[in-house]
Amino acid sequence: MRLPFPIPFPFLVIPNRHSLHHRFFASNAVSGPASPPPRLPYFVPRNSRGSLPVYSDVHNNGTQYLISVRNVEGNIKALSGDLLRDLCDPTSPESTLIKARITRSNHLVLTGLRRKHAVLDWLVHHGF
Numbered sequence: 001m002r003l004p005f006p007i008p009f010p011f012l013v014i015p016n017r018h019s020l021h022h023r024f025f026a027s028n029a030v031s032g033p034a035s036p037p038p039r040l041p042y043f044v045p046r047n048s049r050g051s052l053p054v055y056s057d058v059h060n061n062g063t064q065y066l067i068s069v070r071n072v073e074g075n076i077k078a079l080s081g082d083l084l085r086d087l088c089d090p091t092s093p094e095s096t097l098i099k100a101r102i103t104r105s106n107h108l109v110l111t112g113l114r115r116k117h118a119v120l121d122w123l124v125h126h127g128f
Contacts, residue, residue, distance in 0.1 A: 042074035044128045052123050056116040067116050069108040069123075076102050083110070087118055 047053050053070040072079055080100035088095040097112035110119070 040074075040078075040126070042072055042076060042079040044069060044072055044079075044123055046128075047071075052120055052128060054116060054120050054123065064111065065114050067110040067113055067119055068103075069110075069119065070106070072106050072108055076106065076108055080108055080110075083108075083119065083122060086122060087113070087115065 044052060055068050055070065057066040057068065058064070059066060069079070080102075084095075084098060084100060088098055094112070099111045101109045101111070103109055113119075
C-alpha cells in the first residue's frame, strides 16, 4: 500500500506480524502449576524437540524388546527402582523377566517390559 504523502515516522508505526504474535501470546500465556513438583533425586530433561527421551528397540528378530530412557541426570538407580515399583506388579510372572541396566552412566535400559507409553505416561505424571 502506497501513501499519497509521506508521514513522519513517530506518528505512524506499523507493527510487523512477529511483534503482534509476541504481544498476543505473551499476554495470554498459561501459567505453570500452582505448586512445584516434589524434589526427586533424578531428572529427565526433554530433548531439543520438546519430547521425552524414551525410545524403544527390538532385537533378536523380535524376541528382545528394549526401552531406553536417555540422558538421565542424578540418581539413575532411584529412577529404575521407582519405575519398576510403579509399573510392574511384583506378584506377576512378567516382573521376574524385567531387568534394568545402566549404560553410558546416564542411560537406563529396561529389558522385558513392552510398555513404552506407560513409561512416558509415568514420566509426564511425575512432572518431567
